[in-house]
Amino acid sequence: MAVSAGARAREGWLSLMVTGNHAAAWAVKVARVQVVAAYPITPQTTIVEKIAEFVEKGELKAEYIRVESEHSAMTACIGASAAGARTFTATAAHGLALMHECLWWAAGARLPIVMAVVNRAMGPGWNIWTDYCDTMAQRDLGWVQIYCADNQEVFDSIIQAYRLAEDPRVMLPVMVDLEAFILSHTYMPVHVPPQDEIDDWLPPLKPAWTLDPEEPITHGNLVFPAHYMEFRYLMQEAMENVKELLPKIGEDYKRRFGLTGLDFVETYRCEDADALLLTMGTMGVEARITVDRLRERGHRVGLARVRVFRPFPVEQIRGLAKGVEKVVVIDRHISYGAEGALAMETKWALYPLEEKPMMTSFIAGIGGRDVTYKDMETMALKALEWMEKGQPREGVWYGVRGLELA
Amino acid sequence: MAEAELRTYRDWPIAPISRPTPGALGLTGTWRTFRPIIHEERCTKCLMCWLLCPEGAIYVGEEGEPVVNYDYCKGCGVCASECRYGAIEMVREEVGA
Numbered sequence: 001m002a003v004s005a006g007a008r009a010r011e012g013w014l015s016l017m018v019t020g021n022h023a024a025a026w027a028v029k030v031a032r033v034q035v036v037a038a039y040p041i042t043p044q045t046t047i048v049e050k051i052a053e054f055v056e057k058g059e060l061k062a063e064y065i066r067v068e069s070e071h072s073a074m075t076a077c078i079g080a081s082a083a084g085a086r087t088f089t090a091t092a093a094h095g096l097a098l099m100h101e102c103l104w105w106a107a108g109a110r111l112p113i114v115m116a117v118v119n120r121a122m123g124p125g126w127n128i129w130t131d132y133c134d135t136m137a138q139r140d141l142g143w144v145q146i147y148c149a150d151n152q153e154v155f156d157s158i159i160q161a162y163r164l165a166e167d168p169r170v171m172l173p174v175m176v177d178l179e180a181f182i183l184s185h186t187y188m189p190v191h192v193p194p195q196d197e198i199d200d201w202l203p204p205l206k207p208a209w210t211l212d213p214e215e216p217i218t219h220g221n222l223v224f225p226a227h228y229m230e231f232r233y234l235m236q237e238a239m240e241n242v243k244e245l246l247p248k249i250g251e252d253y254k255r256r257f258g259l260t261g262l263d264f265v266e267t268y269r270c271e272d273a274d275a276l277l278l279t280m281g282t283m284g285v286e287a288r289i290t291v292d293r294l295r296e297r298g299h300r301v302g303l304a305r306v307r308v309f310r311p312f313p314v315e316q317i318r319g320l321a322k323g324v325e326k327v328v329v330i331d332r333h334i335s336y337g338a339e340g341a342l343a344m345e346t347k348w349a350l351y352p353l354e355e356k357p358m359m360t361s362f363i364a365g366i367g368g369r370d371v372t373y374k375d376m377e378t379m380a381l382k383a384l385e386w387m388e389k390g391q392p393r394e395g396v397w398y399g400v401r402g403l404e405l406a
Numbered sequence: 407m408a409e410a411e412l413r414t415y416r417d418w419p420i421a422p423i424s425r426p427t428p429g430a431l432g433l434t435g436t437w438r439t440f441r442p443i444i445h446e447e448r449c450t451k452c453l454m455c456w457l458l459c460p461e462g463a464i465y466v467g468e469e470g471e472p473v474v475n476y477d478y479c480k481g482c483g484v485c486a487s488e489c490r491y492g493a494i495e496m497v498r499e500e501v502g503a
Contacts, residue, residue: 208421218425227412
């Protein structure tokens with residue numbers, strides 16, 4: 001989150017005032033991405049527009065492939081990555097849904113593609129504003145998922161995503177998620193380290209295979225039941241490796257540049273907390289105000305912002321929940337017929353605890369409805385009140401007319 | 407993948423790839439119901455059949471002529487269909503032939 005004053009003043013650094021989308025484009029530029037395949041979709045379009053401008057001006061030496069759909073965009077990325085190129089694309093909502101088949105392929109083929117997804121609600125009703133229903137629907141595929149909370153974090157996450165994805169112990173694609181408009185179109189300061197320092201920290205991709213006519217190989221052949229499961233177990237093992245590597249990469253990046261290092265969970269005032277508020281993305285920063293206000297009223301509440309959803313930080317959440325009496329989860333996602341993904345998976349984390357905290361979960365901000373610190377305060381106070389009476393609730397929709405919280 | 411090398415999942419490559427090897431699925435020529443016969447007298451050695459054979463089952467002989475490898479030719483008939491000189495005839499395979 002915080003950028004030190006030292007970082008700002010350092011020579012050769014750029015201080016930009018840019019949108020989250022342009023922060024993503026700048027990250028792609030300094031990561032020296034070699035192939036970009038893209039199809040425009042609101043609210044992502046200005047990412048690939050800015051990259052097109054970099055390529056056109058010769059500031060980024062990349063192949064820029066204009067395709068006829070997102071399905072083709074991901075397919076082109078798969079081909080480029082299999083041929084050994086550092087590859088990027090960006091999409092949102094329906095574009096991501098159209099890629100679905102190819103997202104499986106990118107993960108199963110172990111291609112270190114990095115993709116920015118601007119989280120946008122799914123239609124109908126047609127809606128360009130934010131929620132997490134688009135990316136949460138893609139959480140089972142073998143893509144690492146990172147959720148950002150400010151524009152610097154968007155820039156930092158993409159740089160670090162390449163280092164993570166391209167590690168031989170990982171070789172999995174990474175989705176860097178940022179919320180529609182709240183981040184994608186909002187201007188914030190972003191600090192860009194000098195190119196030679198980025199080059200030093202992020203060396204060129206060493207691909208598992210390259211496209212070489214002298215040594216031809218075929219990708220994605222028929223694999224019989226006798227051999228398939230081992231390939232899939234290796235994906236699970238790679239995700240386990242991410243659990244170990246991601247915080248180390250984050251530490252290294254933070255130490256080198258003084259910027260936001262990757263980590264699974266960001267905590268705020270958790271040390272003496274007897275209640276825990278869990279959420280993601282920009283809500284996870286806004287909620288600091290909520291926690292401060294709740295503490296002023298005598299509630300010892302701590303905040304955890306879940307920054308990585310795949311692999312799910314089950315150990316970290318279990319550790320935070322240990323000894324806590326009450327957990328409140330706010331999801332910007334709904335799995336129809338169940339509840340929000342963060343709530344469901346937090347329950348997985350809590351299950352082995354001998355003394356399980358009570359948990360109340362909310363569905364909020366669907367389709368871009370604003371969720372302010374006051375909304376989260378209302379939710380948290382209600383949840384604490386219900387749990388005080390021993391009556392936790394699950395998947396409570398917040399803000400729906402006719403469903404006022406009793 | 408040679409079976410003997412694959413004892414635990416650690417012996418697997420990270421993703422399925424294959425390198426060129428003849429007949430990984432066995433003698434696929436047994437799938438054939440029609441056999442392409444190249445009539446030498448009409449063949450101009452243009453090699454369109456060699457180029458278009460989807461199985462790579464036509465090779466170029468010592469005098470530049472196309473030769474069918476019947477071990478792997480599945481009898482699809484693309485060569486006969488594409489030959490503009492009518493030099494390739496598809497003949498029904500006979501049982502026991």
